[in-house]
Amino acid sequence: MxxxxxxxxxSWKGPEETIESCTILTTEANSLVAKLHDRMPVILSSSEYDTWLDREVDDPGKLQSLFHPFPSDLLEMQPVSTVVNSPRHEGEDCIRPEGAS
Incomplete structure (x- = not known):
């Protein structure tokens, strides 16, 4: 899923170049992710997409209400190889279950 x-x-246009940047927002970890780290990405449910993408939201509280840990029971943890630790690696090897070839 x-x-x-x-x-x-x-996207910011300076005198010499255009700078494009992005970031993933984080929140406190749910009980599953807390076994590994104290933070996790803010994962949106399908019912929250429209609120997050609405450029006309004028109440910061509407967006802040989305910054909650995603339910643990809707996620699955799967050990993977340490190949995922390097940003130089891409592809299926990064998500292949540990010990699988």
Whole structure:
């Protein structure tokens, strides 16, 4: 199942270049992720997509209400190889279960 992460994207045009940047927002970890780290990405449920993508939201509280840990029972943890630790690696090897070839 694909996951939608809350992120921000910005494009800024300077005198010499255009700078494009992005970030993934985080929140406190749920009970599953807390075994590994104290933070996790803000994962949006399908019912939250429209709120997150609405450029006309004028109440910050509407967006802040989305910054909660995703339910643990809707996620599955799967050990993977340490190949995932390097940003130079891409592809299926990064998600292949540990010990699988």
């Amino acid at each position: 694909p996951l939608a992460l809350a992120g921000l994207w910005e």
